[in-house]
Amino acid sequence: MKQRTIAKSVEIVGIGLHKGVPVKMRLEPLDSDMGIVFYRSDAGVTxxxxxxxxxxxxxxxxxxxxxxxxxxxxxxxxAVYAYGIDNLRIIIDNDEVPVLDGSSSGYCMLIEEAGIKELEKSKKAIKIKKEVEVTTPEGKRVCLKPSNRIVYDFKIKFDHPAIGEQDFHFDYSIEEYKENISRARTFGFLHEVQYLRSIGLAQGGSMENAIVLDQSKVLNPEGLRFDDEFVRHKILDAVGDMALLEYTLVGEYDAIAGSHHLNHLLTKKLYEDESNYEIIDLEEANSEAKVFELAYSKVEA
Incomplete structure (x- = not known):
């Protein structure tokens, strides 16, 4: 199996969630072993x-x-990680990625518009060898476990009638991601949005790009896309945070009330001990390569 990039450059303009200003973003192909990089065109920094x-x-x-x-x-x-893209240059002219509708479905469409191109060098993945976890005294937990598959399990519990307890099991493929994860929107509570705006954040947030809840219900007139949209979005976030591993994950991600902060601590902890993981070449590792071939093939058939 070979490394991947996009087949052609594509552009989009959207609003940043926190500053509320227009952001122009361009995705460009990169060659093998160049990884995923952001380039701030207004500051000249990669x-x-x-x-x-x-x-x-x-x-x-x-x-x-x-x-x-x-x-x-x-x-x-x-979306980039879910579509198996290893090398990509993301050019933006401000300090925030466009929020679009609060999900990643727009980015899936953008990637499909660009197309996917295989490169010359072989694709690598990070295979989890030992269980690694990060916990908090409040009972929050994120964990990476050995597995020959790519699995995300997430549980949340909110003292809110529209959320309550939710859990979701995501057995990775591009098709499953696109249909069951990418459409799930970010969410927030009205009192939190009001506070964030008072300190200059969430200026671009609205019911056009987030699920907004008051003390008892969802305020968006169209309602939810899934009954358990909240936990599905948590998986969406976790997939994005695992892109910081730099390689596609082979293993199981498991979380109870996980967060961006805990996900970051988890990626750091994994790399603290080389016995926790193995970087595998998917040209040589036939069983793992078949997992990816199956996961990639359905949407591209």
């Missing part, structure tokens, strides 16, 4: 998508270099 460049995880995953940042990268990276 920021690789690597865990050591993560500078903030409170409201979103933010990477930075030389005092230049790119914020809210997780939805775009979720």
């Amino acid at each position: 920021i690789p998508v690597k865990r050591e460049f993560v500078v903030d995880t409170k409201m979103a995953t933010v990477i930075g270099k030389d005092d230049v940042v790119v914020s809210t990268i997780e939805h775009l990276l979720s």
Whole structure:
């Protein structure tokens, strides 16, 4: 199996969630072994998508270099990672990735418009060898476990009548991601949105790009796309955060009330001990390569 990039450049203009200003974004192909990088065209700075460049995880995953940042990268990276793209240049002219409708479905469409191109060098993946977890005293937990498949399991519990307890099992393929994960939107509570706006954040947030809840119900007139849209979006975020591993994951991700911050701590902890993982060549590892071939083939058939 070979590394992947997009077949042609594509552009989009959208609004940033927090600043609320228009952002122009262009995706460009890159050659083998160049990885995924952001380029801030207004500042002339390139920021690789690597865990050591993560500078903030409170409201979103933010990477930075030389005092230049790119914020809210997780939805775009979720789609890029789900489509198996290894090499890509993302050019933006502001400090925040467009939020679109609050999901990653628009990015899936953008990638499909660009097409996917196989490169000359073989694709690599990171295979989990030992269980690694990060926990909090409150019972939050994120974990990576050995598996010959690619699986995401997520559980959430909110003291809210529209959410409650939800769990979702995602057995990875592009088709399953596109249909069951990518359409799930980010969500927030009205009182939180009001507070964020008071401190200059969430200026671009609206019911056009997020699920908004008051104390008892969903305020969006169209309602939910899935009954369990909330936990599905948490998986969407987790897929994007795992892009910071730099290689496609072979293993099981499991979370209880996970977050961007815990996901970042998890990627760091995994790499602290080389016995936790193995970087495999998918030209040589036939069984793992078949997992990806099956996961990739359905949507591209």
